[in-house]
Every structure is written in C-alpha cells, then in structure tokens.
Amino acid sequence: MDPQLKILLAVLFLLLGIASVIGWVLEKRNQQSNAVIRNLNARIKAWWVMCLFFSLAVLLGPKMTLALFTLMSFLALREFVTLIAPGRGDHRSLFWAFFVITPIQYYLIGIGWYGMSMIFIPVYGCLWMPIRNALAGDTENYMARTALVQWALMVCVYFVSHAPALLFLKIPGYVDQNAKILFFLVIVVQMSDVLQYVWGKTLGKHPIAPALSPGKTIEGFVGGILSASLVGMAMYRITPFSWWQAGLFSLLICIMGFFGGLVMSAIKRDRGVKDFGSFIEGHGGMLDRIDSIIFSAPLFFHLVRFYFS
Amino acid sequence: MIDLLFRGGLRLLTGAQTFWTGASAPDPDKVQVYFANHSSHLDAVLIWSVLPPDLRSKTRPVAARDYWKKYGFRRYLSQKVFRAVLIERTHCTKENHPVKQLCEVLEGGDSLIFFPEGSRGKGEEIGVFKSGLHHLVTRFPDAEYIPVYLENLNRVLPKGEVLPVPLICTLTFGDPLPLIPNEGRSEFLQRAREAVLTLKREL
Structure with missing residues (x-):
C-alpha cells in the first residue's frame, strides 16, 4: 500500500x-x-x-470505487427523480436512465475510453431521452418533462462520474497513485462544507443568498473556503501539484462546491422540500451530501487532465 | 438468502421510508389486517418487506393469482418467499371465493395485507372500498385493522408496465381502526377509506 x-x-x-x-x-x-x-x-x-x-x-481498487460511485449516482438519481414527480410518459425513458445509461457511463469510465465517456450522456443520452419520451406518446408538458430527465442524468450521473474518472488519468511520474487525487478532491470539498458550517455557526451574520439558503452567510463562505483551501494546500505532498497549485485547485474546488450547494438549494426551494431525502441520518439525502462534488469534480478533472496528463 | 436479496432489491427500488404513526405497535397476540390504497403490483410485497421480522413472518400479502402465478420466478417468490394468499380476480366461484380464503388464513393465526379497492387505481386518488373489508370485519372483529397509506408506488411500477423505475416511496401505518358495533356497511367502508386518506403526508 x-x-x-x-x-x-x-x-x-x-x-x-x-x-x-x-x-x-x-x-x-x-x-x-x-x-x-x-x-x-x-x-x-x-x-x-x-x-x-x-x-x-x-x-479495494478502482473497480470497487467505480461500483461505489455507480451506487451513489443511482441513489442520487432516485432522489432527483422522486422530487420531479415524473408522469406516466417518462416511465420508459427513466428505466433507460437508471438501468442502461448509468451503468454504461461508469463502464466507459472504467475502461478508460476518455472520448466516449465524455460525450456519451451529453450526446447519445440527451438524444435518446427525447426520442424515447416522444415514442411514449404523452405530449402533456413534454418539453419540461424531457428537459428534467436530461438534467437529472447530467447532474446525478455525468457530473458525478468525473470524480472516479480521476483514477484513470495518466499522470507522468504519478503512476498508480491516482487514488490520492480523488481523496484530495473529496477531502477538500467536504472540509469546505464542514468549515463553512462551523464559520457560519460561530461568526455568521450577513446572509449571502437569503432567497436560496438563509443559513449560508458571507462569514461562513469566506472563512470556510479560505480555511479549506489552506487544508488543501497543506496536502500538496500527496498530489502531483506544487503547494501553490494545490492551493489554487483547492480554492477552485471550494468555490465550485459552494455553487453546487447553492444550485441544489434552488432546486429544493423550487420543490418546497428541506432535504432531498433521509438516506444519511443528520445529512439528509445522497444529493445533499454530494452536491458540492457534483459541481467541482468536472472542472477539477479537466484542469488536472489539461495541465498534468 | 433469496428472501434477503428480494427485500434488498425492493429497498433499492423504492427506498421505502416507513412511518408508524399509531399510538402503539401492533399487538403480537392478535392477528392484523393491514389495508392500504392500491396502485401497483408491488404494494403488497413492499408492505410485507418493511414489517418487523416477528410480524413479517406471520403476515401474508393478498395478491392477484393471474399475476403472481404466471411465471416460474414470480410463482416461486409468491409461494416460497412471502407466502402470498393468491386470490382469483376473474373466475370467482363459491369454493374459491376470496373472502372465504382470507377467513381461513385469519383462522389459522396469520395476518393479512389487503387492498379494499380490489383493483389497482391510477395512484392519484383512492377508489371506493369494496365490501370485502366489511365481510372480514364482521367475521373477525378480534383482528386489528391497520390502515396503511402508500405513496409513489404507482410511479415505480404503474399499471400496464413490466419494468420498474426506482423512486423513493413512503409507507405510513396508522392506528388500528376502532370498530363500532352495528355500523352499516357503507358507513364502515367510508370510515375505513377516510382512515387511509388521513395518513397521506403533506410534503
């Protein structure tokens, strides 16, 4: 090890x-x-x-990690779809989303077929969903329903799958060590959540987005993001980055993670719920827990790929 | 083993969130009749699967013979795993009349999961309760009649679909329905339906 x-x-x-x-x-x-x-x-x-x-x-290795992320996507998709309360006309396309498109996406990540794994859902998935919905013959709210299914796939499967995709990047001088970059991403993003909560609870006064999330404050945002970025910077030895690169990456991860939480709050507000589910005690649902990874993983993945592999 | 896999699979499909809103747990010395709104073939087995083990082992879902007897796997599940009481929906005779069958099960000391609407509704509304529940109550006043409200199951496996789609479902169990002596059939059925409806949770 x-x-x-x-x-x-x-x-x-x-x-x-x-x-x-x-x-x-x-x-x-x-x-x-x-x-x-x-x-x-x-x-x-x-x-x-x-x-x-x-x-x-x-x-246990990249395959098990992929299996775990597949399960996470599955549970996230289940919460998302429950919230959008699909109609009868979506049934078949949702079956495809859960049982065909999701496993294929993770399979493509697992065999390291970069090009295909990056276009599979945005191109093929997003073409097939409206076709399948049209074939179902239900025209009521057709556009809104189809867009929701597409978005559910993008958010719960496509974006999430960028995190385990980090394991399959080829970084010179960093062979068989990619698990640590995934740890880096997950730890920074989760530390940012925890520290934003701590800073917000102790010093928070001025709400940053009162319409979306009354609990989030400017103090929590600044304090949490800066301190989590310092944590990320301190972890630079386990990454292929230098200390300042690790710091910059952490800052980016934290900011995107914050926006992820904000977007998910907007969705929850829209639907009038507090949490996406009750899957994890004290944390709400799977989506409540991974909302910040969903938005930070794609950006982090592409920047690492562009500059380091 | 298959029992565990089956219940695990159901969990994954439905996320089954269970709420017991009743004042006390079902009395282990009595038999129970759980009655619920009906919108999917999975209704009965899902209620069965979320019951605590001691109650589950003595509870038998009432299910449609034509659906659960059809294929080898379904037949295996319905007979070996959750011991369904399969009732005839189309060709009822005096000998195989559902009420008679159900009474025999209750006499044998087992509990039942029962759908008073008879057939599956569209899921949005609860249909009129048929007289079956009233027959049971008059013959078995000693059983506990527990209302259950099922939400979202019609979306997991809607009428006419073969393949399920995973969604989070909720099951809400209420207090046993108090029985009023000499209550008329339609009043009773109305009251039983209300008991299920009041369990509908506000989002």
Whole structure:
C-alpha cells in the first residue's frame, strides 16, 4: 500500500476519533438534550460510515470505487427523480436512465475510453431521452418533462462520474497513485462544507443568498473556503501539484462546491422540500451530501487532465 | 438468502421510508389486517418487506393469482418467499371465493395485507372500498385493522408496465381502526377509506 495513503487514512480517522470524543463530551456536559448537539453527533456518526465506505472502496481498487460511485449516482438519481414527480410518459425513458445509461457511463469510465465517456450522456443520452419520451406518446408538458430527465442524468450521473474518472488519468511520474487525487478532491470539498458550517455557526451574520439558503452567510463562505483551501494546500505532498497549485485547485474546488450547494438549494426551494431525502441520518439525502462534488469534480478533472496528463 | 436479496432489491427500488404513526405497535397476540390504497403490483410485497421480522413472518400479502402465478420466478417468490394468499380476480366461484380464503388464513393465526379497492387505481386518488373489508370485519372483529397509506408506488411500477423505475416511496401505518358495533356497511367502508386518506403526508 502507498505509504502516503496510509498516513492520509490514519490522519483522517484520527480526526474523526477526536470529533467523536468532542461530541461525546458535549453530550455528557449538557444534561438536558440539545438539538444542535444531537445533530452534530448524528453527523459525526454518519461521517464515520461515509469515510469507512469510501476508504474501503478506494483501498479495494478502482473497480470497487467505480461500483461505489455507480451506487451513489443511482441513489442520487432516485432522489432527483422522486422530487420531479415524473408522469406516466417518462416511465420508459427513466428505466433507460437508471438501468442502461448509468451503468454504461461508469463502464466507459472504467475502461478508460476518455472520448466516449465524455460525450456519451451529453450526446447519445440527451438524444435518446427525447426520442424515447416522444415514442411514449404523452405530449402533456413534454418539453419540461424531457428537459428534467436530461438534467437529472447530467447532474446525478455525468457530473458525478468525473470524480472516479480521476483514477484513470495518466499522470507522468504519478503512476498508480491516482487514488490520492480523488481523496484530495473529496477531502477538500467536504472540509469546505464542514468549515463553512462551523464559520457560519460561530461568526455568521450577513446572509449571502437569503432567497436560496438563509443559513449560508458571507462569514461562513469566506472563512470556510479560505480555511479549506489552506487544508488543501497543506496536502500538496500527496498530489502531483506544487503547494501553490494545490492551493489554487483547492480554492477552485471550494468555490465550485459552494455553487453546487447553492444550485441544489434552488432546486429544493423550487420543490418546497428541506432535504432531498433521509438516506444519511443528520445529512439528509445522497444529493445533499454530494452536491458540492457534483459541481467541482468536472472542472477539477479537466484542469488536472489539461495541465498534468 | 433469496428472501434477503428480494427485500434488498425492493429497498433499492423504492427506498421505502416507513412511518408508524399509531399510538402503539401492533399487538403480537392478535392477528392484523393491514389495508392500504392500491396502485401497483408491488404494494403488497413492499408492505410485507418493511414489517418487523416477528410480524413479517406471520403476515401474508393478498395478491392477484393471474399475476403472481404466471411465471416460474414470480410463482416461486409468491409461494416460497412471502407466502402470498393468491386470490382469483376473474373466475370467482363459491369454493374459491376470496373472502372465504382470507377467513381461513385469519383462522389459522396469520395476518393479512389487503387492498379494499380490489383493483389497482391510477395512484392519484383512492377508489371506493369494496365490501370485502366489511365481510372480514364482521367475521373477525378480534383482528386489528391497520390502515396503511402508500405513496409513489404507482410511479415505480404503474399499471400496464413490466419494468420498474426506482423512486423513493413512503409507507405510513396508522392506528388500528376502532370498530363500532352495528355500523352499516357503507358507513364502515367510508370510515375505513377516510382512515387511509388521513395518513397521506403533506410534503
């Protein structure tokens, strides 16, 4: 096993352990049960499960990681489609989206066919969805329904699949180490979420997007993104980047992640729900958890590919 | 093993979120009749699959014979995995009359999952309840009649479709329906339907 990966995992689980101890002490200190602390502990527990699953998949190799991301896309798509409440005319095209297009997309990523994996959903998927919907013969809201199915595929499958695609990049001088770039992306993006939450809860005063997400503040945004970028910069040794490149990449990942959360908030507002689901206790649904990866992964992937491989 | 895979598959398809809104859990010493709105062939098995193990082992879904007897795999599932009570929908005679069959199951100490509408609706509205539920209540007043509201299952496997599409479904279990002595048939059926309708969750 890659010695750097070992250290990375050790640090990760050490931090989780510290978080658990803090959560436990807070709960002991507060005799009357406190909703914030309970939510915090639920989140920490969920983090353990998510980190264990993710680390295990990465350690078992790229195929397992792909399987994990396929499952994540499947669950995200399920939440998304539930929210858009499809009509009868979408049934067959949705079957294609779940059981044909999603597996093929991850298969293409897995065999490393870069060109095809990049155009498969935007071209073939997005051509086939309107055709299949037209064949179903239901014209009520046809355009809106078809656009929603296309968008569901782009967001829940296509964009997400860029994260595991990092494993198949060929970077000179960085052979068989790509798992660490995926870790870099996921850790920076999730740290950014956590730190934005922490900064926002402690210092947050001025809402940044009151119409979309009243909980998000300018203080949380600036503090969270800058501190998470510093975390990313400090991790530069495990990446093929220099320290300032790692810092810039982190900044970009954090900003895109923030926008991802904002876009997903807009969707939830539109549909009048608080969370996409209740899949992960304390975190809402799968989409609530990966919204920031969805928007940062494609950009990060293409920049790394362009400059480093 | 197949039982586990089957329930796992159902979970993946439906995300089955279950809410027990009743004041207390079903009485283990009694038999239960779970009655729900009906919009999909998966309704019965989904209710069955989310029940706690001790209740599940004694609960048998009522299902259409023509659907579940058709192919080898469905037949295997319905007989070996969830022990469906298969009822005739088209050729009812005195001997195979559904109510008679169901009463025999309750007498044997098993619980039932039952759809008072009879056939599957479109999913948007709950149809009129047929008299079957009333027959059961008059013959078995000791059972607990528990209303269940199913949401979104009509979208997972709509009427006329063969292939399912994954969506998150919710199942809401209510309090057992209190029985009123000498209540008329239509009043009772109306009340039972209301009991299911009130479980509909507001988004």
